[in-house]
Amino acid sequence: MFDYNFHWRPVLKSLPDLLEASLVTLQVAVLSMIIGIVIGLFLSVLKLKARGPLKWFATCWIELARNTPALFQLFFFGFGLGALGIHLTPFFIVLAGLSFNNAGYLAENFRGGFNAIPETQLKAARSLGMTLWHAYTRILVPQVLRIVYYPMTNQFVWAVLMSSLGMLVGFRELSGETQFFASKTYRIFEYFAAAAIIYYIMVKLILFISKLLATRLFRY
Amino acid sequence: MIQIDNLQKYFGQLHVLRGIDLQVKKGEVLSVIGASGSGKSTLLYCINGLEQIQGGTITVDGVEVHDKGTDLNKLRQSMGMVFQQWNSFPHLTAIENVALAPKIVKKKSKSEAIEIAKKQLVHVGLEEKLNVYPSELSGGQQQRLAIARALAMDPQYMLFDEATSALDPELVGEVLETMRLLAEEGMTMICVTHEMGFARDVSDRVAFFNDGVIEEIDTAENIFENPKSELTQKFLSKVR
Numbered sequence: 045m046f047d048y049n050f051h052w053r054p055v056l057k058s059l060p061d062l063l064e065a066s067l068v069t070l071q072v073a074v075l076s077m078i079i080g081i082v083i084g085l086f087l088s089v090l091k092l093k094a095r096g097p098l099k100w101f102a103t104c105w106i107e108l109a110r111n112t113p114a115l116f117q118l119f120f121f122g123f124g125l126g127a128l129g130i131h132l133t134p135f136f137i138v139l140a141g142l143s144f145n146n147a148g149y150l151a152e153n154f155r156g157g158f159n160a161i162p163e164t165q166l167k168a169a170r171s172l173g174m175t176l177w178h179a180y181t182r183i184l185v186p187q188v189l190r191i192v193y194y195p196m197t198n199q200f201v202w203a204v205l206m207s208s209l210g211m212l213v214g215f216r217e218l219s220g221e222t223q224f225f226a227s228k229t230y231r232i233f234e235y236f237a238a239a240a241i242i243y244y245i246m247v248k249l250i251l252f253i254s255k256l257l258a259t260r261l262f263r264y
Numbered sequence: 265m266i267q268i269d270n271l272q273k274y275f276g277q278l279h280v281l282r283g284i285d286l287q288v289k290k291g292e293v294l295s296v297i298g299a300s301g302s303g304k305s306t307l308l309y310c311i312n313g314l315e316q317i318q319g320g321t322i323t324v325d326g327v328e329v330h331d332k333g334t335d336l337n338k339l340r341q342s343m344g345m346v347f348q349q350w351n352s353f354p355h356l357t358a359i360e361n362v363a364l365a366p367k368i369v370k371k372k373s374k375s376e377a378i379e380i381a382k383k384q385l386v387h388v389g390l391e392e393k394l395n396v397y398p399s400e401l402s403g404g405q406q407q408r409l410a411i412a413r414a415l416a417m418d419p420q421y422m423l424f425d426e427a428t429s430a431l432d433p434e435l436v437g438e439v440l441e442t443m444r445l446l447a448e449e450g451m452t453m454i455c456v457t458h459e460m461g462f463a464r465d466v467s468d469r470v471a472f473f474n475d476g477v478i479e480e481i482d483t484a485e486n487i488f489e490n491p492k493s494e495l496t497q498k499f500l501s502k503v504r
Contacts, residue, residue, distance in 0.1 A: 167314055168351035168410075172365040172417060173341040182368060186355045264354055264397035 054229045055238045065221035066242050072138050072210070072217060073203040079139075080146025080203075081196070085185060087147060088154035102151070109148020115209050117141045122213040134215035142203050149202075153195045157188035190262055197254040201247050208243075218242060265289055265325065266311065266421065266454075272319030273306055280306050282476040283320070288454060290420075293447045295463035295484070296456045298473030299499065304456040305348070307473075308423045311454070312336075312343045325420070341369060344414025348426040350406040352398035352413070358385060359394045362413045370417065377416075384412040388442050404435030408442050415446075422446060424455040460503055464488045472496045 055062075090102035109117065118141035121132060132140065161184060169179035189196070208219035216224065218239055226235040266288040273281035280303045288294050296304045309315040311322055313329045313336045322329040327339055353361050362381035366372045372380065385391055388408040398406050407427060414422060424443065428436045440462050447453060447466045457463055463470050464484050471481040472493070480493040491497045 162349065162351070164347055164349050164351050165353070167309075168345075168347060168353075170314060170337075171312060171340055171343075171345040171347075172413065173337045173369040174365060175337055178368050182364060183353055187353075190355060264399050 048233070050234060051231050052234055054225070054231050055234045058225050059238070061225070062218065062221055062238065062242060065216060066218045066246060069204060069207050069217040069219075070246065072135065072142065072207050072215075073200065076139055076142035076146050076203050076207075077196075077200050079143040080150050080199070083143065083147035084150030084154055085188075087151035088158060089180070091151065092155060092158055105144075106148045106151050109145050110152065114141070114145050114206050115212065117145055118209050118213060134210065134213050137213045138207060138210040138215045138217070141209075142207060145206065146199055146203055149199055150192075150196065153192040153199070154188055157191040158184065160191050161187050193254075193258060193262070197251065200254070201250060204246060204250065205243065266452075267323040268311075268320070269323075270320035271307075271310065271317060271322060273303070273310060273315065274318045280476055281310070281317075284476075284478060286471065286478065286481070288421075288452065290452050291450050292469065293451075293453045293455070293467045295467035295470045296454065296473055297458070297460070297463055297470060297499075297503075298479075302473040303476045304473045305425050308345065308425050308454065308456055311423060312340050312345055314345075337369070341417050342420045343423060344411075344417060344419035344421070345423045346407070346410050346414055346425065346427045348430050350403065350410045350430070352401070352406045352409050354398050357395050357397055358390060358401070358409055361398070361409055362416045365413065366416050380416050381412070384416045385409075387415065388412045389438075402435060403431045404438045407431065407435075407439045411439075411442055411446075420452060422451050422453045424453065424457065426456050426458065429458050458503070460488075460500075472499065474499070 087102040087105055090098050091106065094102065118137060121140040121144070122134075122137040125132060165183055165187070166179055169183040170176070174182070207217055210217045211220035211223050214220070222235045222239040226232040229235070266286070268284055268286040271281050271284040272279075284307065296307065298304055306315060310317050311324070311329065313334075317330050324339060324343065327334055329336070329339065353364070356364060359378065359381045362384055363377040366380050367374060367377040382391075382394065385394060388411050390405060390408055390412065393401060393405065398409065401409065411427075427443065428439050431439065436459070440459060443453070443455065443462070444466050455462070455467065467484045469481060470484045470487040472479045472487065472491075472495070474495050480487065480491060480496045482492075487496065488500065491500060
């Protein structure tokens with residue numbers, strides 16, 4: 045058959061470290077989603093409503109985020125900014141890269157969400173004397189978030205998985221940590237198999253929790 | 265008082281309102297009738313500043329609506345608007361729908377806003393639907409909810425934009441009943457409507473719109489019994 049002997053003991057020994065690193069993964073993914081949602085909402089509104097430079101700014105962001113490899117986006121915040129003398133820590137490189145990417149993708153989802161809401165909702169809100177800000181934050185955005193809830197969940201899963209690119213800029217999230225132990229012990233297959241399982245469980249948990257949350261949040 | 269002088273409104277090349285002069289006094293109920301596309305709804309949108317105008321003036325209680333210095337958000341609080349598509353906010357319960365604007369626009373406390381909302385929902389006969397989402401309400405109930413929501417801002421005027429024309433026939437009655445109630449309470453109302461019975465029974469005056477101008481405006485009785493304009497006669501003979 046094949047002459048590879050599995051050695052799982054080192055993996056088991058460093059399991060606590062891997063789990064700790066997976067929390068780092070979750071942390072950066074969650075933060076990048078929060079930032080991505082906020083920026084994405086602004087981008088989608090700019091693309092829908094603004095004219096001139098602001099619209100261009102939003103369009104460029106969305107185009108770049110969606111049509112270039114996520115890895116390159118990460119490298120931009122790492123090596124690109126580094127070349128300009130701005131040195132971010134690995135955590136912030138990954139956070140910035142993922143947030144940039146999330147914002148671009150989510151902006152397009154949000155745009156679809158805004159378009160799905162009848163225009164008269166905005167008129168109704170304004171007719172009650174609400175400011176534009178209130179009309180958006182209290183009436184339109186809650187409905188948009190409801191409409192794009194599941195695409196948003198997808199993006200969150202994507203952010204968790206994409207954060208593994210962090211290991212290429214020296215970030216010790218789950219993949220970085222896995223790589224570290226793998227090259228220390230040469231049990232490359234075992235470590236990455238274990239990491240894959242942890243990723244799988246994380247994603248399944250996220251999907252499960254988002255489903256639970258949906259039944260709590262959306263009663264209408 | 266709402267005072268409109270020589271109002272001009274264009275949508276691009278299309279001249280929608282061609283010199284409207286109109287006065288609505290406190291406590292008056294004015295019905296606006298006319299064919300679809302004659303500019304009736306646009307007039308309402310102009311009155312509360314949801315649409316820009318290209319000429320003339322609209323003055324509400326001495327405040328010029330389209331003046332640059334006018335605080336539209338404040339002005340709109342004095343004018344409730346009810347739309348053809350009822351536009352209840354689907355993510356809020358009935359009582360939240362009504363309480364939201366008093367809370368965030370008028371800065372009422374939460375309990376005050378809830379009190380106001382309750383009162384207005386009782387007013388329109390929805391006291392049993394306080395915690396229900398709009399998706400569980402019928403069209404007629406949603407429209408009454410929209411009326412309660414507008415009333416919660418304690419407006420001086422109510423603008424109705426074909427409030428019943430998107431409703432199933434059997435639901436029209438309950439909404440008209442609510443509007444009738446408001447009229448009896450002395451609310452100043454402008455009702456764009458296709459309900460001739462309502463226009464005739466409830467309004468003090470009726471304006472017949474044709475192609476962007478007021479073809480004829482008179483008391484309800486005169487318009488329906490004794491219309492002077494040939495166009496009014498023709499229109500009424502078709503809808504009766």
